[in-house]
Amino acid sequence: MPIPITGQELLYLSEAETAALLPPAGKVADEISRLVIGLHNGIVRTHPKGVMTADDMATFFIMATAMPGELAGIKWLGGAPDNPARNIPAFLGLNLLSDAETGSPLAIMGAAATTVLRTAAISLLGARALAARDSRTLGLVGAGMQALAHLKAMREEFSIDHVFVTSVGTTAEQFRDRWSEPGLTIEVVDAETTISQSDIIISAVAADPGLTPFLDARRMKPGSFASMIDLGKPWIVDHLDAFGHIYTDDRRSSEARGRTVEQMGMIRYDGDLNDLCGTEISLAPAARTAMIFAGIPLADFAAASLVYRRAVEQGAGRLMPL
Numbered sequence: 261m262p263i264p265i266t267g268q269e270l271l272y273l274s275e276a277e278t279a280a281l282l283p284p285a286g287k288v289a290d291e292i293s294r295l296v297i298g299l300h301n302g303i304v305r306t307h308p309k310g311v312m313t314a315d316d317m318a319t320f321f322i323m324a325t326a327m328p329g330e331l332a333g334i335k336w337l338g339g340a341p342d343n344p345a346r347n348i349p350a351f352l353g354l355n356l357l358s359d360a361e362t363g364s365p366l367a368i369m370g371a372a373a374t375t376v377l378r379t380a381a382i383s384l385l386g387a388r389a390l391a392a393r394d395s396r397t398l399g400l401v402g403a404g405m406q407a408l409a410h411l412k413a414m415r416e417e418f419s420i421d422h423v424f425v426t427s428v429g430t431t432a433e434q435f436r437d438r439w440s441e442p443g444l445t446i447e448v449v450d451a452e453t454t455i456s457q458s459d460i461i462i463s464a465v466a467a468d469p470g471l472t473p474f475l476d477a478r479r480m481k482p483g484s485f486a487s488m489i490d491l492g493k494p495w496i497v498d499h500l501d502a503f504g505h506i507y508t509d510d511r512r513s514s515e516a517r518g519r520t521v522e523q524m525g526m527i528r529y530d531g532d533l534n535d536l537c538g539t540e541i542s543l544a545p546a547a548r549t550a551m552i553f554a555g556i557p558l559a560d561f562a563a564a565s566l567v568y569r570r571a572v573e574q575g576a577g578r579l580m581p582l
Contacts, residue, residue: 263572264366264367264579266359266362266364266366267362267364267582268581268582269579269580269581269582270365270366270367270368270579270580270582271366271367271368271568271571271572271577271578271579271580272367272368272369272577272578272579272580273367273368273369273370273567273568273571273576273577274369274370275370275372275373276370277369277370277571277576277577278369278370278372278373278374278567279370279372279373280576281567281570281571281574281576282373282374282377282563282567283377283566283567283570284416285377285380285381285384285409285412285413285416286381286384286413286416286417287566288377288378288380288381288559288562288563288566289381289382289384289385289388291562291563291565291566292378292381292382292385292533292537292558292559292562293385293533293537293538294562295325295327295558295561295562296533296534296537296558297537297538298327299534299558300534303327303328304325304326304327304328304558305325305326305327305328306324306325306326306556306557306558306561307323307324307325307557308512308513308557309321309322309323309513309554309555309556309557310322310323318338318339318340319338319339319340320336320337320338321335321336321337321338321353322334322335322336322337323335323337323556323557323560323561324557325557325558325560325561326360327360327561327565328360329360329361330360330565331357331358331359331360331366331561331565331568332357332358332359332360332363333355333356333357333358333560333561333564333565334355334356335353335354335355335356335371335375335557335560335561335564336353336354336356336371337351337352337353337371337375338351338352338353339351339352341467349372351372351375352371352372353370353371353372353375354368354369354370354371355367355368355369355370355371355374355560355564356368357369357564357565357568364582365582366568367564367568367571367577369564369567369568369571369577371560371564374560374563374564374567375555375560375563376405376406376409377409377563378555378559378560378562378563379406379409379489379555379559380406380409380410380412380413381413381559381562381563382487382489382509382533382551382553382555382556382559383410383413383414383462383487383489383551384413384414384416384417385533385536385537386485386487386507386536386551387414387417387418387460387485387487387551388417388536389507389536389540389541390485390505390507390536390541390543390549390550390551391418391459391460391484391485391549392459392483392484392485393418394419394459395414395418395419395420395459395460395485396418396419396420396421396422396459397420397421397422397423397424397457397458397459397460398410398411398414398418398420398422398423398424398458398459398460398461398462399423399424399425399454399455399457399458399460399461399462400423400424400425400426400427400435400454400461400462400464401426401427401451401454401455401461401462401463401464401465401475401494402427402462402463402464402465402466402490403425403426403427403431403432403434403435404427404431404464404466406462406464406489407425407427407435407462407464408435408439410462410464410487410489411423411439414460414462415444418460420444420460421443421444421445422444422445422447423444423445423446423447424447424449424453424454424457424458425446425447425448425449425454426448426449426450426451426453426454432448433448436448451474451475452476452479455475455476455479455480455486456479456480456481457481458480458481458484459481459483459484459485460484460485460486460487461480461484461485461486461487462486462487462489463475463486463487463488463489463490463492463494463495464489464490465490465493465494466490467490467493471493471494473493473494473495473496473497473523474494474496475494475495475496476495476496476499476502477495477496477499477500477502477503477548477550478499478502480502480548481548482546482547482548483546483547483548484548484549485548485549485550485551486503486548486549486550486551487550487551487552488523488550488551488552488553489553491517491521491523491524491552491554492521492523492524492527492552493521493523495523497522497523497526500523500526500527502548503547503548503549503550504543504544504547504548504549505530505541505543505544505547505549505550506527506528506529506530506549506550506551506552507529507530507531507532507533507535507536507549507550507551507552508527508529508532508533508551508552508553509532509533509551509553509554509555509556509559510532510533510553510556511529511531511532513554513556514527514529514532514552514553514554515529517554523552524552527552533556
C-alpha cells in the first residue's frame with residue numbers, strides 16, 4: 261500500500277484518481293458533522309476562508325483545517341471568469357494534507373471533485389434536518405456537475421423517484437437523457453414548475469453579474485426544502501420571507517458574505533451547522549425551509565481526508581519524494 265514515509269514522501273492523486281476514490285455523500289456528511297462537533301468542543305482547529313484578488317489577476321481562496329492527532333489540511337483554489345474561453349475550468353485547485361503531529365506533507369490531490377462532493381454533503385446535512393423524511397420529488401435548477409452530485413446524494417437517504425430539472429440551453433435535456441433510469445423519472449420543465457412541484461430543491465445557477473433573480477420562494481410547496489448552493493442569487497430578495505427557517509453552514513462567515521451578496525445580507529439565520537449537527541431542530545408546521553451557504557474549510561477537509569484514507573486502503577495514487 262502506498263503509505264507515505266513521514267518526512268520523506270507524499271502521495272499524489274490526480275483529479276481522475278481523486279474522482280475515482282470519492283466516498284458516498286452521506287459518509288462525507290457524517291465526517292463534516294464529526295468535525296463540526298469537534299470544533300464546537302474546542303478540538304478541531306480551522307481558519308476563516310481567506311481570499312486574495314486584484315483587477316489584474318485571478319481570485320485565490322485559502323481554506324485550512326486541522327484535527328489534532330490525525331491530519332491537517334489546506335485547500336488552495338484559484339479561478340478567473342474568462343478561464344472557460346481559454347478552454348480550462350473556471351476554478352482549479354489542490355488539497356494538501358499533512359500529518360497533524362509532525363507537520364510533514366502526506367498527500368496532494370485534485371480539488372475539483374472533492375469540492376463538488378463536499379457541497380452536496382452540506383446540502384444533505386441540511387436536508388437531514390430540514391426536509392420532510394418522506395420527500396420523493398427533487399427539483400434541480402441548473403443541470404451541471406452539482407445537479408448530478410446532489411441527485412446522487414439525496415437518493416442515498418431519500419426515496420427520490422421523480423426529478424424536475426430546468427436549465428438554460430439543452431443541458432436539462434442532456435441531463436434527463438443521461439440519468440433517467442427505471443424507477444427514476446426525470447422531467448424537463450420550467451423554473452416555476454421545478455420549485456412548485458418539488459419536495460427538495462437545489463438551486464445551482466452559474467454565477468453571472470447580469471443575472472436577474474427569478475425564483476420565487478412563495479411558489480414552493482408548504483413543508484418543502486431548498487438548498488441554495490449559488491448563494492441564493494437567483495432567488496427574489498423580497499420573497500425570502502416566505503421561508504419559515506433558513507440555516508447556513510457558518511453564521512459568522514455568511515453574515516460577512518452578506519455585505520456583498522444581497523440575498524445573504526437580507527437573511528436572519530436561524531442557525532448553522534453547529535445547530536444542525538447532533539441536535540434535533542424544531543420546525544414550524546408546514547414551514548418552507550432553506551440552507552444557503554458558500555462552503556466552509558472543514559467540509560473540504562472532510563472530503564479530502566476520506567479520499568486520502570480510501571487511497572491508502574486501496575493502494576491508489578503515486579508516492580513522490582519530498
